[in-house]
Amino acid sequence: xxxxxxxxxxxxxxxxxxxxxxxxxxxxxxxxxxxxxxxxxxxxxxxxxxxxxxxxxxxxxxxxxxxxxxxxxxxxxxxxxxxxxxxxxxxxxxxxxxxxxxxxxxxxxxxxxxxxxxxxxxxxxxxxxxxxxxxxxxxxxxxxxxxxxxxxxxxxxxxxxxxxxxxxxxxxxxxxxxxxxxxxxxxxxxxxxxxxxxxxxxxxxxxxxxxxxxxxxxxxxxxxxxxxxxxxxxxxxxxxxxxxxxxxxxxxxxxxxxxxxxxxxxxxxxxxxxxxxxxxxxxxxxxxxxxxxxxxxxxxxxxxxxxxxxxxxxxxxxxxxxxx
Ligand code: 3EB
Numbered sequence: 001x002x003x004x005x006x007x008x009x010x011x012x013x014x015x016x017x018x019x020x021x022x023x024x025x026x027x028x029x030x031x032x033x034x035x036x037x038x039x040x041x042x043x044x045x046x047x048x049x050x051x052x053x054x055x056x057x058x059x060x061x062x063x064x065x066x067x068x069x070x071x072x073x074x075x076x077x078x079x080x081x082x083x084x085x086x087x088x089x090x091x092x093x094x095x096x097x098x099x100x101x102x103x104x105x106x107x108x109x110x111x112x113x114x115x116x117x118x119x120x121x122x123x124x125x126x127x128x129x130x131x132x133x134x135x136x137x138x139x140x141x142x143x144x145x146x147x148x149x150x151x152x153x154x155x156x157x158x159x160x161x162x163x164x165x166x167x168x169x170x171x172x173x174x175x176x177x178x179x180x181x182x183x184x185x186x187x188x189x190x191x192x193x194x195x196x197x198x199x200x201x202x203x204x205x206x207x208x209x210x211x212x213x214x215x216x217x218x219x220x221x222x223x224x225x226x227x228x229x230x231x232x233x234x235x236x237x238x239x240x241x242x243x244x245x246x247x248x249x250x251x252x253x254x255x256x257x258x259x260x261x262x263x264x265x266x267x268x269x270x271x272x273x274x275x276x277x278x279x280x281x282x283x284x285x286x287x288x289x290x291x292x293x294x295x296x297x298x299x300x301x302x303x304x305x306x307x308x309x310x311x312x313x314x315x316x317x318x319x320x321x322x323x324x
Contacts, residue, residue, distance in 0.1 A: 043165025
């Protein structure tokens with residue numbers, strides 16, 4: 001059995017919350033009945049627009065809630081989940097708010113003992129909007145990069161997704177462990193952290209995938225080959241290229257037989273694309289995969305979609321897996 005699972009469901013976890021690491025909501029604000037369980041109210045909405053969906057991370061062992069500063073978290077034997085709202089203010093440049101949020105996250109990692117982040121999700125409001133002469137996503141990259149430079153123990157950053165939402169506030173949530181992940185790059189793509197400066201003053205700090213034990217966390221993946229967008233504005237072409245990138249990463253990670261418990265999240269600029277995208281996702285990851293389609297703004301305006309995937313299949317091994 002894997003050390004955690006990820007479910008997409010219509011309701012918040014009910015009476016049995018003993019194993020819950022965290023709940024992420026698409027379409028609903030904080031609800032009181034969850035008590036100390038970390039709850040993330042995202043600025044994203046389900047593509048289907050017919051109510052709220054919850055992403056629920058559950059551990060294979062009982063969890064304990066931990067709050068360290070502004071980070072709400074929970075830990076199992078081998079895994080920590082945490083979340084923070086990005087402290088944006090009227091006169092605070094986004095890079096400063098992001099840098100501060102990530103410093104709080106590193107405080108959480110150090111104090112909880114789960115020192116190695118293995119996967120980040122970043123949901124920003126107005127991601128491609130201009131903020132005093134620089135795009136907000138580019139400001140985000142500056143702030144994240146500064147915090148990683150100061151605090152990240154791993155030689156390369158772990159997997160991540162970064163997309164935009166339309167309502168509410170910017171949030172970050174993450175999974176962490178006591179051992180660092182093995183990071184994986186895609187031979188079809190330039191590493192994001194080596195993108196040329198045309199995409200912003202600081203390149204994005206993420207790896208294409210993190211492998212922790214036998215569990216694979218594939219970053220938000222789009223129709224990018226080398227460092228360039230392919231099939232700009234064209235759905236079928238972007239979908240084909242994105243699936244090729246996901247398939248390549250799965251193979252490189254040793255998960256190419258596509259067995260295991262897959263949880264897939266797709267971010268769609270146009271929510272009416274969900275049926276076409278679902279056909280391709282089912283074909284690659286199988287009809288038994290868990291799938292969630294969200295209405296989101298992808299961080300390049302010519303990209304129509306971004307897809308992430310988790311393959312949860314292995315026990316945690318206690319042996320260190322990467323040099324730190
Ligand atoms: C890309 O490949 C598309 O900045 O954390 C995907 C996943 C993307 C994560 C991030 C950005 C991020 O560059 C965008």
